[in-house]
Amino acid sequence: MDIEERIIDYINNELSTEERQEVRRLIESDDMAKSLYEEYNDLMSGIQEEPLITPDQEWAASFSESLKNRKVEQRIEENEPKETKVVHLQSRSFITKIAVAAAILIIGILGYSNINQSNQIDEVGEEVYAMRQLLESNLNNSSVSSRIKAVRYSEDVDTQDEDFIRILEKTMREDESAHVRLAATEALKKWADVPFVQESLLMALQNEEDAHVKILLIETLSSIKDANVGPHLDNLINDVESPQYIKDEAHKGIFRLDKNAKIL
Amino acid sequence: MITDEELMLQAKSGDMSSISDLFVRYHKELYTFYYRQSKNDALSKDLVQNLFERIIKNRSKYDTKYPFKSWLFKLAWNEQNDFYRKRKLTLPGDERMAHILPQTESKREDASADSKQRLNVAMGQLNQEQQQLIQMTQFQGLKYAEVADIMGCSLSAIKVRVHRTMKSLRTAYINTPNHGY
Incomplete structure (x- = not known):
């Protein structure tokens, strides 16, 4: 174990009494060890001093009550x-x-x-x-x-x-x-071939703002056989406001649609 | 004051109000645990809620001989990992996730702020496991042995990971520009 690692363990209080004394002596006698100790000590103290983040208390009270x-x-x-x-x-x-x-x-x-x-x-x-x-x-x-x-x-x-x-x-x-x-x-995936569900999924694709949901919508829609899906994915790709990762998912979706079409 | 372990004992015998007491005690620590990694309020709240569902479900498995806090963070860690695994996402370091989460802490202008902000920027450059290790060893003050138990690996493996994490953090901190950037 190098001196840097022993200093980390020293600050984390993970050494035996003898090992602690040994590292302490080293810090006092060696400039490089002292400098490393000060750097790590500052880093770790800085982390530990970060206050807890308080979520909104209305949520906390409501969930506590429900429990x-x-x-x-x-x-x-x-x-x-x-x-x-x-x-x-x-x-x-x-x-x-x-x-x-x-x-x-x-x-x-x-x-x-x-x-x-x-x-x-x-x-x-x-x-x-x-x-x-x-x-x-x-x-x-x-x-x-x-x-x-x-x-x-x-x-x-x-x-x-x-x-x-x-x-x-x-x-x-x-x-x-x-x-x-x-x-x-x-x-809804298992009902994705129901016309009104398809229509709703397509509508959600246009309006949804959360990236996780949007990605899942793309995946779901590109797994079904529907002629309307392709143009919607094209719209996402061509939309200048679409983030790149959404465009990437839309590209993958079109690839899946093409693949499904070939299989069928 | 009644201990965490005693509250869990009550929960095991069917008194769910003791779970509510544990929520009151720990929700800030848990929310902070999730929020510091995700920077996402809604996600952090959902993870805390899901975690308490998990506690209710698994309460009979808790052995009151062992510290509640270690068990709690083991479940918290599992909850978080399951969430990201199911969605095939990791944070940060996964480009898609980095896009999805607000990036306030990685903006260049933040780098010219004080050392605390510099530290936050450096922390933001660690991968998910490294951030979890920092959370557990530094914020929660858990011992290496407890973290090894939570992550299901050996003590020596955790030591190696903690060392690597702290070295990465130091490097990231040094490389984060200071005032006058």
Whole structure:
């Protein structure tokens, strides 16, 4: 180990007593070692003196409150599997099955006697209806994590129900958090061949300002067979205001479209 | 005052309000941990929130014999790495990420400011792992052994990385222009 490394360990208090004494003697007797010590000490002190950054306290208070309330939610989640055994669902994930079953139970408790609601359930299927209710109520949650979680539930749902897909589509366009929009875009991938979803993805591509979401939109759109996608990607490439990395992604997207066209 | 470990014990027995207490205690440190690397407010908040979801999910796995803070930063580190891995991004050093994040700290005019700003500019030139190492060893004051546990590697490997990181930081600092640039 060279002297520079021993000085770093010395300042980080990672040496034994004997080693510390040895380095201390060296610093006192050797000008180069002393100069190195002073430089590293200044650097590390400078880093350690940096104050903590305080995020906005409204957010902190709101999330802290939601964690306190989690007590109830958590208990519900932990207890529900036992109560949902008799419900047969077609979606794939066990967690989703539990969530949907819970929603069905809640709907049942809150107002299954309501004739209109009952008719609606008959029309779309109680599973999809319950899932829609669950998704909608969770997407109204103020916590970003809860909204992402709600979107992720939907990834396990196999439905062509337009209302259900439209909830996700609206989230992809309108949610204030880029991370929720990103999750919704990801979830919409499997419905990307549905005309109104395609149209919405193209619209989002024009309006989206977050780079992560925009890149995912390019990837999603370039994986589907649609004649309208190419011109939209061309627009991005030709737009002088598009950052270079977006243009690069659009180029890759066009390459993928060409490749898909050749395969097809 | 009730310790972190005792709060986790309560959380393990189902009292979620103790997780809220831990959030109150640590949210600034965690937000700072993420923000100093990403310079992105929304992303840092999301990562903190996701981290607490992860704590709730993994609370039964926590062994109260070990310091909570090490375990917390292990999860924080995993959360951050998973986030970037899923999106195939690293920061900084990845050109795409460098474009995506606000670059206030790497602007040339910042380099002519005082030594603190010079230090920030130098820090901004380190790669993601190096920034994480600085965060853990300098800001959080974690020992090499704790960092080795968090990053899942040997103590000697961490020593080598810390040395390399500090040498890179010194070089970057020296090469960052001072007043009169």
